[in-house]
Amino acid sequence: MTLPLLPRRACLPVLAALAALALPEAVRAQAWPERPLRLVVPYAPGAAADALARAVAERLGPQLGQTVVVDNRGGAGGTLGADNVAKSPPDGYSLVLGTDATHATNHLVARKFPYDPVKSFTPLVPAAVNHIVLVTHPSQPFNTLKELIAYAKANPKKLSFGSSGPGSAHHLAGELLTELAGIEMTHVPYKGGGPAITDLLGNNIPLVFASLATARPHLESGKLKALGVVEAQRFPGLPQVPAIGETVPGYAIQSWFAFFGPAGLPPAVTARLVSELNKALEQPAVREALAKNGMTPTGGRPEALAAFLQTEISQRARLVKAAGIESE
Structure with a gap:
């Protein structure tokens, strides 16, 4: 069978596309980005992740010469938004602000999971630490962590602690404390x-592991x-x-944010994103915005993020097993 010949004008778009594909990657990367980028936040607007993403996007856009649109896609503890980016084309136009939940814990507490937290993504830049603090009501009979531990040992199973949800960094922070x-x-x-925090303010629960941004107003007022x-x-800030590790040797856990792209991002695009994301995180306005929301910017290299992620997954897996958290 002979294919019909196309008119010359109809061939031009096809020839242009083939020519673009034939260009070396480095040359194509120089033209990137040619359209707006999408930064997915896997949580609802107003959360700490949202504040971080918008502060960075506001600086990253001018640096790249394109708009960076923050796309809030909440649901399933962040899984839905992360999965959206995992399944996006690896062209550098879709990124996700991942967290310890989306990339280190959620897959451990789900019977079925839509992506691999390591293999489905290209690690880019560690973004920030979201500080967690152990808080209590002033009426409780302990004022220091040492006094809390002594009270707990004298009154086994009497104390309870609240968190933002099963398997969260806040929950695992409590499980690690009980263990160590x-x-x-x-x-x-x-x-x-x-x-x-509302229940803690009402003295309906004695302890809560809370994000600093949530607890700070009540700490400053003396209510907690x-x-x-x-x-x-x-x-x-x-x-x-004190850090809990000052009283309990070996204690440390983090709630963190990091930037990821889909697996298979071209090396040249990855390098550009890493450079520009780090530059944005260094901006004084970004650092100030994060400090107000209880976060500290980090920044760094993809290799460091990849190694850190493996360590985090191992720690979370051990804590999830020790706590007896069942898959849902």
Whole structure:
């Protein structure tokens, strides 16, 4: 069978596309980006992730010469938004602001999961640490972490702690404390940090692991008191509050954000994104915006992010198993 000949004018778009594909990757990458980028936030507007994404997008757009649109796609603890990017073309136009939930924990607590947190993505840049603090009501009979541990040992199973949900970094922070301090506490899951703090303010629960952005107003007003931050070192924005690891050796866990693209991003596009994302995170306006929301920008290289992710998955897997968290 002989194919019909196309008119010369009809052939031009096809020839142009073939010519573009024939260009070396480095040459094509120089033209990137040629249209707006999409930065997916796998949570609803107003969350800490949303504040981070919008602060970065506002600087990243002018740096790239294109608009960066923040696309909020909440649902399933962040899984839906991350999966959307995992299944997007690997052309550099779709990115996701991943978290410890979307890339280290969710797949451990789900019977069926739509993507591989490592193989489905190209790691780009560590973005920020979302600081978590252990807070209590002023009426509780302990003022320091050491006093809390002593009370828990003298009153086994009497204490409970709230978190933003099963398998969250806030939940696992509590499980790690019970393990390393040798105490027993009951986990009470909430649908977000806000409801947990509301119950704590009403003295309906003795302890909550909360994001600093959620707890700070109540700490400043004296309605709540902080016993420790969950990172290995004190948070400079809350220097009077010790790190839990100062009392419990080896204790450290993080709630974090990082930028990822779909698996298979071209190396030249990856390199450009890494450079520009790091540059955006260094901007004073971005750092100030994150500090107001209880976060510290990090930045870094894809290799470091990939290694960190493997460590995080291993730690979360151990904690999920130790806590007896069942897959849903």
